[in-house]
Every structure is written in C-alpha cells, then in structure tokens.
Amino acid sequence: MTTYTIKLPDVGEGVAEAEFVELHVAVGDAVEPDQNLADVMTDKATVEIPSPRAGKVVWIGAEVGEIVAVGTEIIKIEVAGAAGEPAEGTTLDEAPQEDAEAEVAGTAREPAVAAVMGKALASPTVRRRAKGLGVDLAGVEGTGPKGRVVHEDLDRHIAGGSVRAEAPARPAPPPRKPAPAPAPSADGVTEIQIRGLRRKIAERMAESKRRIPHITYVDEVDVTALEALRAHMNTQAKGTDRPKLTLLPYLMRAIALAARDFPQVNARYDDEAGILRQSSALHIGIATQTEGGLMVPVVRNAEANDLWQNADEVARLSAAARDGSATREALSGSTITITSLGALGGIVTTPVINHPEVAIIGINKIQTLPRYDEAGRVVPRKLMNLSCGFDHRIVDGWDAASFVGTVKAYLEQPATMFV
Numbered sequence: 001m002t003t004y005t006i007k008l009p010d011v012g013e014g015v016a017e018a019e020f021v022e023l024h025v026a027v028g029d030a031v032e033p034d035q036n037l038a039d040v041m042t043d044k045a046t047v048e049i050p051s052p053r054a055g056k057v058v059w060i061g062a063e064v065g066e067i068v069a070v071g072t073e074i075i076k077i078e079v080a081g082a083a084g085e086p087a088e089g090t091t092l093d094e095a096p097q098e099d100a101e102a103e104v105a106g107t108a109r110e111p112a113v114a115a116v117m118g119k120a121l122a123s124p125t126v127r128r129r130a131k132g133l134g135v136d137l138a139g140v141e142g143t144g145p146k147g148r149v150v151h152e153d154l155d156r157h158i159a160g161g162s163v164r165a166e167a168p169a170r171p172a173p174p175p176r177k178p179a180p181a182p183a184p185s186a187d188g189v190t191e192i193q194i195r196g197l198r199r200k201i202a203e204r205m206a207e208s209k210r211r212i213p214h215i216t217y218v219d220e221v222d223v224t225a226l227e228a229l230r231a232h233m234n235t236q237a238k239g240t241d242r243p244k245l246t247l248l249p250y251l252m253r254a255i256a257l258a259a260r261d262f263p264q265v266n267a268r269y270d271d272e273a274g275i276l277r278q279s280s281a282l283h284i285g286i287a288t289q290t291e292g293g294l295m296v297p298v299v300r301n302a303e304a305n306d307l308w309q310n311a312d313e314v315a316r317l318s319a320a321a322r323d324g325s326a327t328r329e330a331l332s333g334s335t336i337t338i339t340s341l342g343a344l345g346g347i348v349t350t351p352v353i354n355h356p357e358v359a360i361i362g363i364n365k366i367q368t369l370p371r372y373d374e375a376g377r378v379v380p381r382k383l384m385n386l387s388c389g390f391d392h393r394i395v396d397g398w399d400a401a402s403f404v405g406t407v408k409a410y411l412e413q414p415a416t417m418f419v
Helices: 124-133 151-160 196-211 224-236 247-258 307-323 397-412 414-418
Strands: 002-007 017-023 036-041 046-050 055-060 067-069 073-079 214-222 267-270 275-278 284-286 336-340 359-372 378-391
Touching: 017 196, 036 073, 036 196, 124 151, 214 397, 224 247, 224 378, 224 397, 224 414, 247 284, 247 307, 247 336, 247 359, 247 397, 247 414, 284 307, 378 397, 397 414
Parallel strands: 284 336, 336 359
Antiparallel strands: 002 073, 017 036, 017 067, 036 046, 055 073, 214 378, 267 275, 359 378
C-alpha cells in the first residue's frame, strides 16, 4: 500500500489560496478514480478536486470554510500498488521525491486534476462527456492552457462533424442530499456561517466600496421608438434560428458606440500602480443571479458582434453561470458591467462597480408614462431609467453625464446605431 497525497493545485491567474467549501468524503471512505472529493472556491470559480486513483481516504487536512494556500496538503488516499513502486504521477508522503501535482482543469465546477498520460490534455469531466458523446479527444483541437481540451472545444468539434461510436459513459453518482438548515436558538436567532460564493461576493463588494469613490448618475430614456423597432425585428425573425431580442443587445451596442468618445469608461484601473488600462475591445460583464448568488459572465468583443450574436452570447453565458459550467475565463476580464433589475420593478438603483472596472450601467424597468410632445400635448411614452455608477477618480461628473447622455441618444434614436 502507498499513500497518495493531494495538494491544493495552482489554479492560475495569480490565485494563491482558495476556500474549502464542500467535502464529499470522510476518512475511511472508499473512492473511485475521478470521484469528486471536495470543492474549493477561488475568486473566479468553484473547482472540484477529483480522486486520481481508486483507494481509501485516510486523512483530510482541511475543514469546510477554511482558507487554504496553494500547495497545502488537503487529502491523503491509500492506494494499492507494488511495494516501493508508486503509481504514476503521485506525491508520496513517505518518499522524498518532487511533487508531481496534477494540473487544474479549465472550467468552474470542473475537476482540478487532468489525466495526461498518452492522451489529449483534458479534465475528467471533459473526458466523461466526450466518452458519452462518442468523441475521440485525440481529434479535438484544444484551446485551453497548454492545449487543454475544454468544453467549448468539444462543443465546436461536435458542431463541425460526426463522432465515432464508443462505450457509454459511467453513470453519474446519485445526487447529494442538501445539508439541513440551521435551527434557530432559543431566542429565535439563527446563526449562519457565510461561506463559498456568498463570502466571495461579500469580500468583492466591500473591496469595491472601500476602494472606489462612486458617483451615481441617473437619467430617463425614452425607449418608445426602440421598443417599436425591437418588436418589428423580432417579428421579422420569426421562423429563423435567430434568438428573440431583448433590450440588452441594443444597450450593448449603444455602449460600444458611446465608448469610442469616452474610452476612459471602458477600462480597468490599477489603483496600486496608478495605471488606467483602457481597452480597445469591449468586454461586457453581465450581472447574473444564480442559485448561489451573483456572478458576472463576460461577453467578449461585444463591439464586433451584431445584435443576435450578443443576444446568443448573453443567453449562453448566463445559462452556464446558473448551471455551474461557466469557465474561469468566462467569469473574468470584463471592462464594463451591465446590471438589470428592471424585471423586478425598480426605477432607480445605485449599482456597485465591479472592481477594478471604472463603470457599471444599471437598467431599470420600462414604464408607460404621460409626457408632453413638441406640440404641448400629453402623450404616452415608454420610459426607462439608466442608473450608472462611475469611479470618480477616473471619470468626472461632467464626463459621466455626457457618456450616459450619448448612450441615451442612441437608444432614443435607434436608427443612428446602424448607420
């Protein structure tokens, strides 16, 4: 028998530590290869730690809620093997050899260990999915780190051609029962430990408010013409494969056009180095509510997409954030963020900037309200407020108002966005 020591792997992107958010095994449990042992959470995503071998858990070095540093020993598994002959790629606690720590997988909620022996570089979940689809990963071009095959590569491969038949994937383990809710104390107070995504959200929000002097600017936008155009375009697209357009793709286009004149709002500010990094590409974060809390997937190069492409990207990325399949890359790198609570009925918000960005654009609900036309007659108009936050260190009040005014002008005269 030998002991396989699993250390918290380096998840990249400068992450030095992660939170131990869920443990799926106990000391004495038998485990199978690729079985998820634990979930750890970084600033970007939740990562699964799978078992690289079949064996028995003999030691667990972290508790749920604990913050552990990269390289920390977290689990030890006793595995069968010839005496003095460790399994390939292991880190043995009784042998003074160099750690051969497994690489981190490329997606959130994806195992952190990739099998690479004589095969395409891919995580166990990608391998299992490929096996179930009958895809030979050797024929799939990987675009992840070091040529890793990630889920998006598999999607592209499937869309581009046929796949060979292969044995069905191993059935997934039964779903875990949710932990019981904490019981209130005798005085009716329930104490809940803030962990996981909620703790990350709390840390990020506190950091943003502490480091960024916010200026909030709200303006009313008449979207009567835009709503008529949107309805017409959706009617024209019926029976096609184009997605139904919401207001969001139009706002994304208006922001892309306005940012040409106000490049300082499409940027990230490194306040420690005193450097503003303006981006020529528009990477829009879409604030998305998930079961676990707020996540912000990123539509990249939104300025280069048409309305339907951006609509598709928003739908795809939001769904991935909600089902836990969003990649770490998809949850980072935004240069400006859009948040929308209009569906819930709000008319004004004071959104918090997604540090280190410089601006956030909030959409409020559309209302039909009376307004005067040019002839002085009262007419019904469809109106919506934009509630926007800016980093006052970078964006002066005048520029904030001018930027929002430019976005407003495009939305009120939507034809100007396409000429």
